[in-house]
Amino acid sequence: MTLSPAARWALRAAMALGLTFIYVPLLLVLVNSFNGDRTFAWPPHDLTTRWWAAAWASDGARQALLTSVQAALGATATALLLGTLVAFAVHRFAFFGRDTLSLLIVLPIALPGIVTGIALDSAWRSVMGELGIGKGLLSVVVGHATFCVVTVYNNVLARLRRTGTTLEEASADLGARPWQTFRYVTFPLIRSALLAGGLLAFALSFDEIIVTTFTAGPGLTTLPLWIFTNLFRPNQAPVVNVVAAVLIIASVIPVWVAQRLAFTPGSGPPR
C-alpha cells in the first residue's frame, strides 16, 4: 500500500504521540527515582542514588518484594502445569465440551479483576475458611493462577497446532516409547513456548493489584499493594518511585524475552 507523504507524516506523528503518552510517564518515574529533590522538582537539579539506598533499607519494601516474587513463582508454576495439561487435552483429544473448556480457560483474562477478586474473596472465606485455611500467600497464588493459566495455555496450544503430531508418530515409528518421545521430541519442541508463557505469567502476577487486594488477607503485602498504601505518604514518595522503577524493569524484561522467544524465526519448527 502506498500512502501520500502527508498521510505518512500524519500517521507517524500520531504514533509518536501515542507512544509518548504511554512511555514518557514511565520514563519520568525512572528519572525521578534518581531525583535529588524530595518534591520532584522538574527538571531535576541533582541526581542521587539516595532513594535507591533508602528503598533497599526499607524492610516493608523488601518484604513486599519477597512476597511478590513468591506469589509470582507460585502462580507461574501452577499456570505452567495446568496450562500445558489443558493445551494437550484440547489439541490431542476430541471430547464433549472441548470448545467450552477452551473458552472457560481463556475467559478469566477478560473478566474484570474486581469481579474475580470479589468472587474469590467470598468463595475463599466460605469454603477454605471453613476448612481452617485463612487467606494468605496460597489464596493470592490461586487468584493469580486463574488468569495466568491462559498465557501458558495459549502459547503451548499454538505451538502444538504448528508442530502437529507427525513428529511424534515418526518418533514412535523409530522405536521410541511414549516417555522417550516426550523427552526427546515433544518437550524440546514446546520448551520455548513454555518459557514464553511462563514469563508472561510471571509478569502478569508480579504487578497484579486488584485480585491481590481481595485475596491477600490481612498482613500479606505484595509490592504493588505496598506501593499503593505508601503512595500518599509524602515522606515515602521517593521510595515509592524507586519501587515503581523496579517494577517497570522487572515487568519489561520477562515480556521482552517472552516476545523474542515466541516470534524469533527458528524457535519453532520450520513449516
Added chain:
Amino acid sequence: MITEIRYNRPMTVELSGLRKTFGAVTAVDGIDLRIGDGEFFSMLGPSGSGKTTVLRLIAGFELPTAGTVALDGRDVTRLAPFERDVNTVFQDYALFPHLSVQENVEYGLKVRKVAKRERRDRAREALAKVRLEGFGARKPSAMSGGQRQRVALARALVNRPKVLLLDEPLGALDRKLREQMQVELKAIQRDAGITFVFVTHDQDEALTMSDRVAVFDAGRIVQVGTPEAVYERPVSAFVAGFVGSSNVFTGETAKTLFKKTGTFSVRPEKIAFTDEAAAAPGTVAEVIYAGPVTRYVVDLDAGARVVVVEQNSRTPRALAGLRGQRVRLGWHEEHVIPLPSGKDSAHAS
C-alpha cells in the same frame, strides 16, 4: 538365524480382512494382501482410495476396525508402532527440526539404547548410502527438499527394518529429482534386500519401480500383479483408465468395431494410422505435440473419440495440416482388452 526364518516364511506382510472406518466413512473396506520378503510392492490409487490408511495400519498409527496385520508371521494387529519392526518414510519427511541431521539419523538407535560409538558409525554409513556424507552437522531446515528426503530415508534404513513403508515420498520433489530418486530408491532396496511398501498416486512411479502393484479404488484392491500384467491386462475400466490412459469402447460402437458385444479397451500407443481398407475411418480432431510423442485425438465414424499416441522417431508429420483430415485407424487383435461391463465401465481417459 534371521535369514533362516525369512527363508521359511517368505511372506513379510500379511493383511487379512482389513477394515478401517472413521465415523461413517469407510477408508479401508476389506483388504487381503500378502507381500513377499524383499519385494518392492506399490500401492497405487487416487487420493482417498485408502492406500495411505493401509500403510498407517501396517505401521500401527491406526488400529483396524476389523481384520489382522501380521509381520514376518507374527500377529501385530494390537501392537504399538514402537513394538513393530517397520519404519516409515513420511510424505512430509517428519524430520525432527531441533536435531541435526546426524542426530535425526541416530534417533532410532538412541531410543533402542545402541552404544554411542556404534550408533555414530551406523548413522554415518546410512548417510553415505544416501550420498549425504558430511551433512551430519546441518539442521534439516538448512537442506533442500531432495536432501531432506534422503535424510528421512537414511533415518529409516539405519534401523535395518524388515519392512520399509514409504508414503508418497517423492511427491514433493520436482520431476527431474523424482526420476533420479526413483532409480536410487530401487537400487537401495535391491542392495538392502528390505521389503518396500510404496504408496503413490503416480502410475509411472508405480510401474517403473515395483515388482508388484496393487491398484486401490474406494477402499478396496481392484487388481494386484506385476506392472506388466496390470498395464497390459487390466481387469476393469477403472484400472485401464488409472494405470496409463486408455480408450474404452462400449455398446454399439464396440459392436461395430470389434464385431462382438461387450466393453473393450485399447491403449493409445497400440493404435496406428493405416491404409488398410478394413481399418476404422475417422476424422482428426486435435493434434498435441509432446516432444517424444505426438497425441492425436480422432473422432471415429463408429461414434467414439479415441486418443492415438505415435512415437516421434522420425520427423513428425506436418501437424497443423492433419487437423480435420480423414484417416483410418488399425490395431492388433491381441491388444484389444475385454473388460467387464459393470457400473464403472468409464469413458476414455
